[in-house]
């Protein structure tokens with residue numbers, strides 16, 4: 001009988017699961033996975049959804065469960081906790097750099113900006129670094145992102161909303 005995988009191995013398996021909206025980033029880097037526990041033959045994964053409006057929650061749950069099941073657990077439980085709420089501050093620095101390379105302006109640290117300032121402060125263009133950008137559509141393709149246009153290189157780009 002092979003010993004069951006450790007919690008560390010579960011974390012490693014979860015790090016292979018891409019975020020459904022931003023495939024260059026995995027769910028661990030996104031800060032979605034809060035806790036992993038191995039109890040007997042069972043793995044318990046605790047997650048917090050990112051934006052409550054994001055439609056990908058059931059996809060994420062399924063993907064997490066599948067990744068952990070692949071390790072050989074008989075039972076996998078994915079628990080969803082809403083408190084404390086997920087914030088864009090949960091995104092790791094490595095993931096922020098990946099977001100920028102992917103062409104999405106990463107969110108600013110939530111502590112640094114107030115809500116009103118958030119709408120007014122320019123977002124840096126991930127392509128040329130110019131701060132001369134304007135918001136095109138605050139709703140964006142999903143509730144998580146907004147669309148901006150860079151006045152310097154004239155390229156539209158998405159920005160991750162700070163939460």
Ligand SMILES: [Zn+2]
Nearest residue numbers: 125128150153
């Ligand atoms: Zn630009």
